[in-house]
Amino acid sequence: MKKTISALLLGTAMTLAFAGIASADDKNVKIGVLSDQSGLYADLAGPGSTLAAQMAIEDSGLKAKGWTIDLISGDHQNKPDIGTTIARQWFDVDKVDVIADVPNSGVALAVNNVVKEKNGVYINSGAATSDLTNAQCSPNTVHWTYDTYMLAHATGQALVKAGGDTWFFLTADYAFGAALERDTTAVILANGGKVVGGVKHPLNTSDFSSFLLQAQASKAKIIGLANAGGDTTNAIKQAAEFGIVKGGQKLAALLLFLTDVKAIGLETAQGLNFTETFYWDLNDKTRAFSKRFSEKMKNGAMPTMVQAGVYSGLLHYFKALDALGANPHDGVKVVAKMKEIPTDDPLFGKGVVEANGRVTHDAYLFEVKKPSESKGPWDFYKLVGTVPGDQAFTPLSQSTCALLKK
Amino acid sequence: MQALYAQLLVGLINGSFYALLSLGLAVIFGMLNIINFAHGALYMMGAFVAYFLLNLGGINYWWALIIAPVVVGVFGMILERTMLQWLAGLDHLYGLLLTFGIALIVQGVFQNYFGSSGLPYSIPDQLKGGMNLGFMFLPIYRGWVVIFSLVVCIATWFLIEKTQLGAYLRAATENPTLVRAFGINVPRMITLTYGLGVGLAALAGVLSAPINQVRPLMGADLIIVVFAVVVIGGMGSIMGSIITGFALGVIEGLTKYFYPEASNTVVFVLMVLVLLVKPTGLTGRAA
Secondary structure, three states, rough: HHHHHHHHHHHHHHHHHHHHHHOOOHHHHHHHHOOOOOOOOOOOOHHHHHHHHHHHHHHHHHOOOOOOOOEEEEEEOOOHHHHHHHHHHHHHHOOOOOEOOOOOOOHHHHHHHHHHHHHEEEEEEOOOOHHOOOOOOOOOOEEEOOOOOHHHHHHHHHHHHHHOEEEEEEEEEOOHHHHHHHHHHHHHHHHOOOEEEEEEEEOOOOOOOOHHHHHHHOOOOOEEOOOOOHHHHHHHHHHHHHHOOOOOOOEEEOOOOHHHHHHOOHHHHHHOOEEEEOOOOOOOHHHHHHHHHHHHOOOOOOHHHHHHHHHHHHHHHHHHHHOOOOOOHHHHHHHHHHHHEEEOOOOOEEOEEOOEEEEOOOEEEOOOOOOOOHOOOOOOEEEEEEEEEHHHHHOOOOOOHHHHHH | OOHHHHHHHHHHHHHHHHHHHHHHHHHHHHHHOOOOHHHHHHHHHHHHHHHHHHHOHHHHHHHHHHHHHHHHHHHHHHHHHOOOOOOOOOOOOHHHHHHHHHHHHHHHHHHHHHOOEEEOOOOOHOOOOOOOOOOOOOOOOOHHHHHHHHHHHHHHHHHHHHHHHHHHHHHHHHHHHHHHHOOOOOOHHHHHHHHHHHHHHHHHHHHOOOOOOOOHHHHHHHHHHHHHHHHHHOOOOOOHHHHHHHHHHHHHHHHHHHHHHHHOOOHHHHEEEEEHHOOOOOOOOOO
C-alpha cells in the first residue's frame, strides 16, 4: 500500500515537474484564419487573408527566436453556426490560440463568444460591427481594421456637411447592416440631417432594381448603401442603370473595398466617396508590402484593408508574444499585453489598442478615380481627406463596453 | 400607385430570367427526364463566354448573344454524350447528383481563377440610357431583356409544341423504341435537345451579364429559385414554366415593395402551398 502511494506521489510530482518545464519553454502557437473562402466576401478577405497571415509569420522574426508558429484556415460560409463550430473545434481539438480575420458581422459576433469562453485571442479584421468593442466587447478581442462607427462618422459626416442632409438607406438585413445604419443615422441626426426612409434587403441580393426605385421615389439626396461586397457592387451598378446619379441623387457606399471597385469598373464607380483605413498606394511601405502580396496572389490582386489588417493585427500579436517571452495560451493575458504596447506597423502607422479592444489609426476619405486618371490595373483611389486616429473611432467616453466600468 | 406599376415592370424583368432558365430546365426534364442541376453553372458560363469574347476577342454583345449559347450548348452536348446518356434509364436522383457535382466543379474552377466578386461587363452602346415612362425611369436595356426573352420563350414553345421536329421530340420521349423504328436517330435528337436547353441557359447568362456582375456564383444564387419556379409551374410543362417564370418575377417584385425582408423566401412559400394543394404543379399532368 505504502509503495503504491509513494509511487503515485512520485508520479504526480514528476508530472508536475515536467509540466513546469514544458510550460516554461512553451513557444508554440497556432493561428486559425477563419474567413469566407468562397462566398461574396472571399475576394476582400478569404485566401488573401490567409496569405497575409503567412506573411506576418515570416516578417515577425519570432521563428529565429525559437517560436514554432502553425497556421490553419477555415471557411465559415457566412453562417454563424458553421463559424462557431469551426472555432470550437479549433480550440478543443486543434489547440488553436488565436483566431484572425472573420468577416461578416453575424459570424464575427458569434465567434466572439466562443473565443471568450475558451480564453483564446481574437483579432478581428474583416467584420464591421462596432458592437465588438461596445455592447459585446470581450477581454479576448482586438478589433483591428475598421468598424461601423468609423465608417458612419467619416463618410456620413463628410456627406452631410457637403449638403446631403436627407438620406434613404439600402441595408443588408443582418447584424452588420443594422449596425451600420444605426451608427450612420446617429451621425446624420447629430449633424442636422434626416432619414426619410429605407429598405432592408436580404444578404446576397442580385437584383436591386425594386429597392432602387423606392429610393428614387423617396427623393432623398443621399442613398446610403449599408451593405458590402457583392451587394454593394450590384447596387452601384444598377443605380447607374436606373439613372439615379444622373437624376441628382448621390450614392454613399458606406463600406467599399478595393476588390469591389475592381469588380464594378472605374467607368461606373468613378466619383464615389467612401472611407478606408488602408490603401496599397498610400506610401512606400504600403507599396512594398502590397507588391510582395500581389506577387503571391493567384490573380495578382492588391491587398484590401481587411487583408492588410490581418497582417498588421498578427504582427502586433507577435510583438506581444515576444514581450511575454513564452506561454501564449492565456488569451486574456496576451490581449492585455497587446493593449499595453502601442501599435506601430508599416501598413496602418501608429495607434493604440484601447481598453475596449478597439484599435485606432488614421482613416482616409477616398474618391474613385476617373478611367482617364488611372495609370494601372489597381490604380483606383484619390485621397481626399484624412481623419486622425484619435478622432476616427468611438471615443472611450461613449463606448458602452463593460470592461471600461471597472 | 405609380410605384406599384414600376414594381410590376421590374418584376417582369426578373421574371424574364426565371422564364428563360426554367424553360430550359423544363425542356431538358420533359425530353430527357433529367433534373439538370448544372443549369445555373451553364448560365454562369454563358455570361463568362460573353465576357471573354469582349475582352479577349473584341467581339461585341450582339455576337455574344449568338456565340455564347452555341459554345455552351456544345459543352452541354459533350456532357450529355460522355456522362448523362448513361443515366437515361435510372432514377432521377442519379441525374440530379451528377449534374449537381458538375455544377460544383465548374463553379469551383471559375472561382479559382476569377475570384468571387465578379468582372464588369458594360451595357452595349445601342441599349444605354433609359426612357421616362411617367411612373418610372425604364433603362432601355431592361426593356430589351423583357421583349427579347418573351420572343425566345415563345419561339421555343412553338418549336416544341407546333412543329414536326417538336412532334418527333415529344414522341421520342413517350416511346423511344417506336420512334427509332421510324428511322429517327433518337440519341442524337436527345443530345441536341440538351444542347438547346443549355443554350437557353447560356443566353440568359449573356442577357444578365450587363445587369449583374459576371460572377462564378451568379448561377448558384439563382438556380434554387428557378427550380421552385419549375416545381410551381409543373415539371416538364413548357408553357407552364414560361408563365410561372414571369408571374413569380412579378410576385417577388411586389414582395420587395411591401415586405422586402421576405423577398427571397416568397417563392418558396408559394412552392410549398402549390405542392400541398396540387403536387403536379399548376399546369402539370399526373404522371
